[in-house]
Amino acid sequence: AQSVAQPEDQVNVAEGNPLTVKCTYSVSGNPYLFWYVQYPNRGLQFLLKYITGDNLVKGSYGFEAEFNKSQTSFHLKKPSALVSDSALYFCAVNPPGGYKLSFGAGTTVTVRA
Amino acid sequence: GAVVSQHPSWVICKSGTSVKIECRSLDFQATTMFWYRQFPKQSLMLMATSNEGSKATYEQGVEKDKFLINHASLTLSTLTVTSAHPEDSSFYICSAPPGRISYEQYFGPGTRLTVT
Numbered sequence: 001a002q003s004v005a006q007p008e009d010q011v012n013v014a015e016g017n018p019l020t021v022k023c024t025y026s027v028s029g030n031p032y033l034f035w036y037v038q039y040p041n042r043g044l045q046f047l048l049k050y051i052t053g054d055n056l057v058k059g060s061y062g063f064e065a066e067f068n069k070s071q072t073s074f075h076l077k078k079p080s081a082l083v084s085d086s087a088l089y090f091c092a093v094n095p096p097g098g099y100k101l102s103f104g105a106g107t108t109v110t111v112r113a
Numbered sequence: 114g115a116v117v118s119q120h121p122s123w124v125i126c127k128s129g130t131s132v133k134i135e136c137r138s139l140d141f142q143a144t145t146m147f148w149y150r151q152f153p154k155q156s157l158m159l160m161a162t163s164n165e166g167s168k169a170t171y172e173q174g175v176e177k178d179k180f181l182i183n184h185a186s187l188t189l190s191t192l193t194v195t196s197a198h199p200e201d202s203s204f205y206i207c208s209a210p211p212g213r214i215s216y217e218q219y220f221g222p223g224t225r226l227t228v229t
Contacts (some may be wrong), residue, residue: 032216043119043206043220044157051216076151090156099145099218103156 002027004091006104014112019025019081021107022089023074032094034101035065037087044090050074060083081111114142117209119221126197126228134192134224136163136207142187143209147218148180151204163190163207197228 004025013019025031028080032051036044048059048065058064065076074091116139126132136146144165151155161182162170169182179201181193194201204225208218 034217041204041223041225043117043222044208046217046219049217071146083196088154094216099147099216100159100162101208101218102159105156106154108154 002031002093002095002102004033004093004102004104006089006091006107007104008107009105010108010110011023012110012112013081015083016080019076019085019109019111021076021089021091021109023076023104024072024073025074025091025093025094027095029096031074032096032098033065034092034094035059035063035074035076036090036092038090038106039087047076047089081109083111083113085109086111117207117219117221119205119207119224121224122222123225124227126226127192128198128228129196130193131193132197132204132226134194134207134226136190136192136209136221138188138209138211138219141211143190144187144205146184146190146207146209148182148192148200149206149208150191150225151206153204157206160192194226197226199228202226202228 029090034049034057035047050057092101118137120135146163148160151157160175163182163184165184171177184190206223207221
């Protein structure tokens with residue numbers, strides 16, 4: 001079985017400050033990990049993924065994530081948050097070679113001006 | 114990039130009626146599509162995997178006779194909510210992998226269903 005956990009329901013930061021959204025995973029084998037963002041009443045937008053290779057993954061809109069196998073984590077980061085980054089963020093995992101995503105509960109990010 | 118559309122974006126229907134939601138891949142072919150439902154401020158729950166030319170695969174606890182899925186072509190999957198009840202009110206989202214060896218999926222914008 002595969003699962004992801006997002007321990008924080010909400011993250012609040014001031015604009016210009018670093019933003020971190022936490023994710024830990026549990027999966028058999030090598031994980032395929034993803035971050036998606038959802039704006040109100042919209043579908044999900046792909047931010048970045050880790051399949052293999054460099055542990056630091058860079059994605060859209062200045063986001064990056066670091067795959068840490070020993071800690072089974074895949075935290076999403078942005079060095080300087082923008083008000084427009086306020087949204088709902090989901091971490092997700094695929095089984096290796098598959099497409100059946102399992103999502104975390106989501107973290108609501110609020111960036112205040 | 115790959116685009117997935119959904120229609121309608123929102124729909125209101127009366128209890129007991131059926132509603133059809135379409136999911137289209139606009140610039141790629143999708144032999145597999147996925148249907149999710151999402152309650153307010155909650156995560157996405159996978160309902161079923163839609164397979165072109167064959168029966169859908171439903172997740173445990175999802176009533177296949179209530180949520181009918183048809184994947185008639187490589188660019189279209191439909192979800193029909195039959196005999197809708199107020200508890201079926203939700204946000205329904207579809208997704209499709211673009212088929213490249215990349216494993217990310219592209220999501221539709223979602224359909225808000227309200228059953229009165």
